[in-house]
Amino acid sequence: MSMYRQLWFAIILSTLIALVGSLFASTMSSRAYLNEQLRMKNSDNATVLALSLSQKNIEPVELELIVASLFDNGHYASIKVTDPNGKTLIDRRANNEQIDVPSWFRDLFPIQSTPGQAQISSGWKQIGTISLVSHSSGAYATLWQSVKEMAAALTFSGLIACYLGALILRRIKQPLRAVIDQAKGMTERRFIITPESTVPELKQLSSAMNSTVLLLKSMFSEEAERLETLRIQANSDxxxxxxxxxxxxxxxxxxxxxxxxxxxxxxxxxxxxxxxxxxxxxxxxxxxxxxxxxxxxxxxxxxxxxxxxxxxxxxxxxxxxxxxxxxxxxxxxxxxxxxxxxxxxxxxxxxxxxxxxxxxxxxxxxxxxxxxxxxxxxxxxxxxxxxSAPLNIEHAPRSAEEWSKLILRAIEQNWVKLAYFPVIKNDGTCVHKESALRLMFGGEWFPAARFLPIAERLGLTEKLDLIAAKLALDELSKSNSSIDIAVNLSAQSIQSVDFRNKLRAILSSKPAAAKHLWLEVPENGVFANIDAFRQFHADLAPTSCHLGLEHFGRQFDKINLLHDLKLNYVKIDSGFVRNIDSNEGNQAFIKGVCTIVHRLALQCFAEGVTTPAELRTLSQLGLDAATGPEVGRQFPLLEK
Structure with a gap:
């Protein structure tokens, strides 16, 4: 049970105990008062009646008539007259009276009407003893009404007490929640400064937490600055x-x-x-x-x-x-x-x-x-x-109009597929398959680099990205699929609200497969459109897919922006990986990047590994996994 619930339980329980105790004590006090009032009434009535009868030289028949007349008024539950020897002369008792009071209440709080007794005499001669008991129905009704009014008053007081308790708890809860969020942020490497509470004890806590956050942020910034300096020294003139x-x-x-x-x-x-x-x-x-x-x-x-x-x-x-x-x-x-x-x-x-x-x-x-x-x-x-003279590149560029027709025709005819490349850990375990879109033109499968530039100019990247995501989900939905798949998305696509909504709908249609989908966006596109990426993350968070950055490291000076992006991984740009075995500066840089990224609770992969020497060197720098041509050659376990 949470602390807040415990405090609420304590407030409610203590208020309830106070209410029940107050109600019980008040009821018992009222009952005792009514019992005493009935006793006094019975005693006074008996004395007055006996005195009235003693002043007359009354005959037994007349006495009986007077008692009968008095009893028929309905004020008494019983009237009894006995002679000096204890013999009953007259005994009148009323039937059980109907009372508008619950029987359980009468059983729980019984009212005892003590009989009032007085001597009837004629001069110095004792004629008998009169004993009478008044009805208790009025006392029960009075007590029941009193209890209801007091219960209502105490309930109202209890509600006010709970309201005041809620205000106090809210005053305590808000700074505590802020401190909890601050602590969670620290575990996620997000540095949050919270306003200090007006509660003295909580003010000390929030002040200490803020100081800790500032210290950690300073240490993180110093480490990032050191690595940025190292990167510049290793790669700059x-x-x-x-x-x-x-x-x-x-x-x-x-x-x-x-x-x-x-x-x-x-x-x-x-x-x-x-x-x-x-x-x-x-x-x-x-x-x-x-x-x-x-x-x-x-x-x-x-x-x-x-x-x-x-x-x-x-x-x-x-x-x-x-x-x-x-x-x-x-x-x-x-x-x-x-x-x-x-x-x-x-x-x-x-x-x-x-x-x-x-x-x-x-x-x-x-x-x-x-x-x-x-x-x-x-x-x-x-x-x-x-x-320079034209470069001898196969498949010379076509006009924009021709490319547009080819791309749209390939999409309409479903001439699309994904090629897969492994991302492998040092122990040979496959983290996921990195996918690349292929389109068929004239019976030949073309790599993305052939058509993506013109597709971007024609505004077709959103359509192609959605196709790639759907193909990946279809592959993940197969019963024999056991390896996660990564899909590259254009930075241009994630800025579109319509694209985000369509992608979320596609992922939501296959929630089990979506959990094994990794979506990655280029670093420069994310940092150039940071707000769009935050919204992209918020829109896709319910689908539980993984999000990451590719080509990471070119803008390392903006690493402080990673704190609140809630990523799962980054892929270090292949430009830093190339010839890493002979570049000590980049080795130190990548090792430092891995340290910072791991402190942010992210995975860190290397892109574009082309030689065995690069792969051996990277395995010693703390990277979680690597991908590239050399990885594909050493681990040819995936279908290309």
């Missing part, structure tokens, strides 16, 4: 603050191998006259100019979709992003960089090359194509922008 070459190559590999990602662009910038600038201005001033270039690229990175700016070497910089047209961006970069170096030398040359890529292109081929465009621009001898 010391001079410009941009990503270094190692981190950039890892992110580039992840970008071109990410099946559900849209197409993107790569820009490479070469500062051809940097050596002359360094010789003329000195190292410090040259570094200041490079920092300005870095800040310029960071500004572009911030405003581009999945943007990543990097310094590849002393003279080369790169900018990787998705969806945007690279040509105007490259031209703007050329103009802005020229403005930075115009004060150093008018002969400074900026050579820029750019190219587009889709899923499946080899990173080395992409770099070679764009680098060739940079070399072509550099050969001119003046600042210039050049586009």
């Amino acid at each position: 010391a001079t410009t603050g941009l990503a270094n070459r190692t981190h950039f190559i890892s992110q580039l590999q992840a970008s071109v191998e990410e099946e559900n990602a849209p197409s993107g662009s790569l820009i490479i910038i070469r500062l051809s006259g940097l050596a002359a600038v360094n010789k003329g201005l000195g190292r410090n001033k040259t570094d200041d100019l490079l920092k300005q270039v870095g800040q310029l690229l960071l500004i572009h990175q911030k405003h581009l979709n999945d943007g990543l700016a990097a310094r590849l070497n002393g003279t080369d910089f790169a900018l990787l992003f998705r969806r945007e047209d690279a040509a105007p961006i490259a031209q703007k970069l050329l103009n802005d960089i020229q403005k930075i170096f115009v004060s150093a030398t008018e002969q400074f040359v900026v050579s820029i090359g750019f190219g587009h890529f889709d899923f499946g292109i080899a990173p080395s081929s992409l770099l070679a194509q764009v680098d060739a465009a940079v070399a072509s621009a550099e050969a001119v001898g003046v600042s210039e922008v050049r586009q």
Whole structure:
């Protein structure tokens, strides 16, 4: 029994005991008073009657007539006259009187009407003794009415007492509940500050809890800041603050191998006259100019979709992003960089090359194509922008109209399926199957990267996400299905109220299967639309499905937002996993991320494992499980 119920029980029980005790004591007191009143009445009536009869020289017949007349008035239950020798001369007794009082009440509180006695005499001669008893019905009625009125008054008082008790309990309950929520929040790594109670004892408790929360929050923030610093040190160029070459190559590999990602662009910038600038201005001033270039690229990175700016070497910089047209961006970069170096030398040359890529292109081929465009621009001898030759990618892009027809036809004909990839623990246990949507075009199954970019532009992602969720539920509903399934959702989809309602309806239709469904959204989409994700979680909470973030770690500085998202897991971005066996900085970063994530009571998985060395290294860093091509090769237990 909870403390509140115990307090309520104590208040009600004590009030009830007080009411019953007061009622019983009052009733007994009233009964005693009525008994005494009846005794006195009987005694007085007998004395008055005896005195009246003694003043007459009364005959036995006349005495009987007087007694009969007196008895017939109905005020007495019995009248009895005996002679001096105890012989009964007259004895009149009334029948049992009908009383409007419950019999149980009369049995519980009997009223004893003590007979009143007096001597009848004639001068000094004793004629007899008269004994009379008054009716007790009036006393019972008076006592019963008194009890009812007192019970009503005490009940009203009890209700007032309970109301006051409720007010007191509410005053105590609210701060206690706040402290309980605060303690639960601490276990879930949510740091809640509660207002201090006006109750002195509870004020001390809430003050102590607030201090504890602030301390834990400070420790958590310090740990997050330390890891963010470590991530920056491991993956950034010391001079410009941009990503270094190692981190950039890892992110580039992840970008071109990410099946559900849209197409993107790569820009490479070469500062051809940097050596002359360094010789003329000195190292410090040259570094200041490079920092300005870095800040310029960071500004572009911030405003581009999945943007990543990097310094590849002393003279080369790169900018990787998705969806945007690279040509105007490259031209703007050329103009802005020229403005930075115009004060150093008018002969400074900026050579820029750019190219587009889709899923499946080899990173080395992409770099070679764009680098060739940079070399072509550099050969001119003046600042210039050049586009790389078209990349040799299978299935050249179609028009938006053609793609729209193909996607809608595939949906209408149900030419859809899911491919599955295992997420495996270190002991070989499968956590879940990660799914990827496939559509059939012209008899060939196409991966999501081929059609998702155009689907997003056409507003079809919600429809595709719902199809993927339904396919996963159908698979989970099969009697031989024993492994959970994860489905990737678009950040664009979860912002739609209609999508959330439809998805909840689909999940609610198969509640048993929904408990084994894992839904994950890209980190950047969640942090960019944090309120939409909170509502998404609230809408799907009753279905008991798992929720998580994929591509986690790119915006680690926003980890404080994870406190109240109530996630179940995160998947660390493959850019940090790539070549992890030789990158000690990223090893320390991932190990720290695992520590913080586990403190948040979340599971932590690794994405995009491609080599045995990466898998061996990750197994030592505290991750719960991993996925990627190498995991699929070592554990080929799932149908692709």
